[in-house]
Amino acid sequence: MKLTDIRWAVIAEIDQAEVERPILSLRRTAVLIGLVLAVLVALFALWMAGNIARPVKEVTSVAKAIALGDLNTEIAVQRKDEIGLLEDAFRAMTHSLRAKAELASKVALGRVDGDVEVTSDKDVLGQAMQRMVTGLKDKTRAAQAIARGDLEAGKVEATDEDVLAGAM
8 A cells, every 4th residue: 555655564463373273173174084984994894804704704614514524514694796606506516415425325225216416517426426326227127137037137238347247
């Protein structure tokens, strides 16, 4: 401002602490929000890890039981995600093994009237059991024919390792 020849100026003064107060308040708020978010993210991560680890541990426990021959274990939870797909695969595997074990128990009792469900062309156990049951059915028919006096019916196809067919 210029009044005549004198130069006047208006000076306003403010404490530095008064200027920095809103900045410090904003900094504290930002740090507090950051800490709260970090805690929430950590809690969410722990929840997610447990949500994934729990069913994986259950499937692992069932797999170990199956490996020890316990086919009566069940996976209780049914999920709708990838872990649920894994659980469904284990249920199907357990069902298939249980059916084969039941058939093997029948064969051990001398019953060869069951059929083996071969679940795929890669089902090595199912295919081996199917060959076993078919061979035992053939040998049973041959043994029954021999018991009736038909000695020619006792001839069944056999490999060099087939001790039972060789004895017929």
